Amino acid sequence: MTTNAFELDVTAIREDARKEMTRGALTSGNTAEVDRLIDVLNQVVATEMVCVMRYTQNAIAASGIDRAQVAAEFTEHANEEMQHGLRAAERVSQLGGKPDFDPATLVQRAHTQYAAPDDTDIRTMLEENLVAERIVITTYQEIVRWIGDADPTTRRLIEDILAEEEDHADDLNDLLGN
Template sequence: AIAATGIDRAQVAAEFREHAGEEMQHALRAAERISQLGDQPDFDPGSLVARSHTEYVTAEERDLQKMLRENLVAERIVITTYQEIIRWIGDGDPTTRRLMESILEEEEEHADDLNDLLAG
């Protein structure tokens, strides 16, 4: 959100801020569920990047279209990951499955938002 520049900066930055807040909530909700299941969530920043399913891309160019495309790619990867998690959970843990489905729904909304911004 901070790196965004250009004529559409305000709209794109607002969307990035909204998505970032929701992503933080996803992490907290998942961590709470891990704790409820008797384990410890791993927030170690040193291994977080290695465990990530998406690549961190810097905004050196500050090109809004490129930033939107990179974010859309990341959202699509995350959507696939949540779909796989939901299939893996199956009927074995309905509470966790519902949590993952809820997060998946928000990730799909993020992808739609980014598509709309790219088309606009």
């Protein structure tokens, strides 16, 4: 009977830890293409910041009989999107990159679009935000698959954000009565 025993070369790990100290949290166990991963994470930062702006604008502009409930939901989502962006930016920094919050390029780098509605119709706002959440869900699923086992920390981060984005889509779908 063959056993698959777990073994570590602790001496080699210790030597590598000392030799590569200037890389901070980035160790040789992270096999991701780090520069590309930083670029993708900065796209996530841009996407989340665009979502913050859209939800905030919608919370302020919404009108109608259900305004209070929907505006509160939009505000809650905006706050959560801000946290998503900050978490992705922190990971960029941990990987040795610079988080990119440049307002001049946010919309170009974002996966979703920012468009202030022509009117303050709550249903239109809910539908457009649901479309944006669905775009984010699909792109974040692709990012998780792309990362695979190369960087478990970043994969878990995106998976955590993805779960909240799915909750947002579910909330919006409920408000639409679907």
